[in-house]
Amino acid sequence: MPIQIEIFSSQACSRCVRTIDLISELILEFPPGQFEWRKVDVVEELDYAVDLGVMSMPSVAIGGELVFTGHPSGSELRDALQAQLLAADE
Amino acid sequence: MSRGAGNSYRIGQVSEMVGISADTLRYYEKIELLQNVNRSDSGIRLYSDKDISRLRFIQRAQKMQFRLKEIAALLSMREDPQQARAEVRLRTQTKLDEIEGSLRDLKRLHHELQLLLNLCKGSEDGCPIIEGIDRDV
Numbered sequence: 001m002p003i004q005i006e007i008f009s010s011q012a013c014s015r016c017v018r019t020i021d022l023i024s025e026l027i028l029e030f031p032p033g034q035f036e037w038r039k040v041d042v043v044e045e046l047d048y049a050v051d052l053g054v055m056s057m058p059s060v061a062i063g064g065e066l067v068f069t070g071h072p073s074g075s076e077l078r079d080a081l082q083a084q085l086l087a088a089d090e
Numbered sequence: 091m092s093r094g095a096g097n098s099y100r101i102g103q104v105s106e107m108v109g110i111s112a113d114t115l116r117y118y119e120k121i122e123l124l125q126n127v128n129r130s131d132s133g134i135r136l137y138s139d140k141d142i143s144r145l146r147f148i149q150r151a152q153k154m155q156f157r158l159k160e161i162a163a164l165l166s167m168r169e170d171p172q173q174a175r176a177e178v179r180l181r182t183q184t185k186l187d188e189i190e191g192s193l194r195d196l197k198r199l200h201h202e203l204q205l206l207l208n209l210c211k212g213s214e215d216g217c218p219i220i221e222g223i224d225r226d227v
Contacts, residue, residue, distance in 0.1 A: 010209055012209070042205065042209065046202065046205070049205060050201050050202050050205060054205060055208060056205075056208045057209065
């Protein structure tokens, strides 16, 4: 089952596009089917965003946990995805 | 007006200090929420710092929607926690649980409003706060 990456965004968040682009490109470095991503509109899913502790846009959750607040660098994101894969193997 | 090691205050002063009317202060004494309020030789009520502290406690408890009867039980616990009856202890525990529930709700509401405000700050057109509120109406 693929690990979910969720990018918390809103219509007015111009910086979020950069994060979405980064994630959609970066997961291509991994074998297909290991990750899938979705954009979460915080206004539409406010309760869920609050549950995870989201405070600002963009934020990124991996495997149902908030991992980044703000735009992550490519290497930070790659490390986080690899860590998730290792944890899933254990 | 000074009395012993502590301070003492007349009813008008207390009313001004804590924002409770003189009539209500007299009523609290009548129903024994305030006990043993000192009197001067001429019979004027003289409230101590401890009385003020009790009044502030009553105010806080009222803000939490506690009834006066419940507050009276909490005050007896506050006065002498070691000697409090089992029933009073249980009631205090129940109230503590209620407060913790309210704190959780408040914390969540705080988080939600902070998130919406942050969204608003980052928004060039329109404010998602309005959309978020509309969603629940």
